[in-house]
Amino acid sequence: MNKTMLPGILDAMEDGVAVFDLEGTALFCNAAACALLHQKPEALKSIGDLPDEVRAFFGGVRSGRSETIELFGQAVRLHYQDLRENGMRAGAVLIMTDLGEQQRADRMRREFTANVSHELKTPLTSISGYAEMIENGMAKDEDVRVFAERIRRESNRMLSLVSDIIALSELEEQQILKNAETVDLHELAAETVETLKSAAMVRGVSVRLTGGPTPVFGVRTLLSELMYNLLDNAIRYNRDNGTVTVRTTDRQLSVRDTGIGIPKHHIGRIFERFYRVDKSRSKATGGTGLGLAIVKHIAEEHGAEITLESAEGIGTEITVTFPPVKDRTQ
Numbered sequence: 001m002n003k004t005m006l007p008g009i010l011d012a013m014e015d016g017v018a019v020f021d022l023e024g025t026a027l028f029c030n031a032a033a034c035a036l037l038h039q040k041p042e043a044l045k046s047i048g049d050l051p052d053e054v055r056a057f058f059g060g061v062r063s064g065r066s067e068t069i070e071l072f073g074q075a076v077r078l079h080y081q082d083l084r085e086n087g088m089r090a091g092a093v094l095i096m097t098d099l100g101e102q103q104r105a106d107r108m109r110r111e112f113t114a115n116v117s118h119e120l121k122t123p124l125t126s127i128s129g130y131a132e133m134i135e136n137g138m139a140k141d142e143d144v145r146v147f148a149e150r151i152r153r154e155s156n157r158m159l160s161l162v163s164d165i166i167a168l169s170e171l172e173e174q175q176i177l178k179n180a181e182t183v184d185l186h187e188l189a190a191e192t193v194e195t196l197k198s199a200a201m202v203r204g205v206s207v208r209l210t211g212g213p214t215p216v217f218g219v220r221t222l223l224s225e226l227m228y229n230l231l232d233n234a235i236r237y238n239r240d241n242g243t244v245t246v247r248t249t250d251r252q253l254s255v256r257d258t259g260i261g262i263p264k265h266h267i268g269r270i271f272e273r274f275y276r277v278d279k280s281r282s283k284a285t286g287g288t289g290l291g292l293a294i295v296k297h298i299a300e301e302h303g304a305e306i307t308l309e310s311a312e313g314i315g316t317e318i319t320v321t322f323p324p325v326k327d328r329t330q
């Protein structure tokens with residue numbers, strides 16, 4: 001490796017790195033450090049130019065020490081290390097980690113775990129309750145069938161929940177675009193419409209497919225999952241004898257329904273995990289509250305944009321716009 005590559009490498013790091021000599025003159029400051037310090041690289045000339053909180057940390061610590069401070073409203077962990085040259089102290093290295101993102105990710109993970117536990121507990125409690133009544137002979141003969149049906153329904157709900165959770169965690173684990181290819185949105189939409197045909201029929205909803213072939217660059221199984229979730233919602237939150245129109249043109253997929261619509265103040269939140277406008281309606285129809293979170297994740301991975309228009313009592317249209325194929329293959 002060439003030494004001149006070093007600044008470029010340091011600039012690519014997420015952590016901030018700033019280096020000072022023994023006199024306190026600034027020798028180097030990478031992009032992340034300058035951003036955290038709210039400083040331009042050329043403006044940071046010495047330790048004296050550092051914000052007071054950082055200078056205070058520098059003044060009082062020995063090599064190898066860390067401290068978390070608040071810097072311009074962000075939680076930042078500072079770490080100080082002696083810079084050594086041929087075994088001699090030659091200066092100081094300051095390493096800065098932005099804890100904001102990490103803390104937010106930790107909090108989201110904790111919330112997700114709590115939500116999952118809660119969502120799993122509810123069906124399990126009723127399954128165990130019905131089973132217990134049958135076991136104790138508290139259920140009359142004619143009740144047994146009804147209870148068995150409820151046990152089956154609750155188990156199915158748990159199964160959907162567990163498969164959605166697996167889908168989400170797989171999305172997080174994989175470098176999914178490795179399996180990307182050119183996929184025709186129209187062909188995929190036709191397959192999805194076919195899959196959900198009977199679900200639509202049961203609810204008396206008619207599904208139309210319009211538009212024409214339009215290739216995008218993506219992972220077929222994930223795009224299929226995205227479409228499934230949008231179409232499933234358009235059927236699930238429709239009215240009796242309603243319609244759903246799926247359209248594919250110009251790298252766009254849109255799914256429009258004549259359903260209950262989404263109240264304005266909920267629109268910003270429905271892509272969050274487990275967020276549901278009407279929990280009982282979602283549950284009664286077998287929803288998990290994870291469908292749109294999966295849609296959002298898949299769209300992001302594909303560099304696609306989602307827009308949503310909705311009017312209460314009239315219907316909803318969700319449009320996903322994919323980037324041009326050539327952009328993604330470069």
Ligand SMILES: Nc1ncnc2c1ncn2[C@@H]1O[C@H](COP(=O)(O)OP(=O)(O)O)[C@@H](O)[C@H]1O
Nearest residue numbers: 233237261270276277282287288289290291292
């Ligand atoms: N097409 C739609 N029309 C009306 N409401 C919708 C539609 N799509 C989603 N929603 C609302 O957004 C919530 C979240 O959707 P989703 O993540 O797919 O979870 P769910 O499993 O409840 O369908 C739904 O519970 C519903 O309140």
Ligand SMILES: [Mg+2]
Nearest residue numbers: 233287291292
């Ligand atoms: Mg859904």
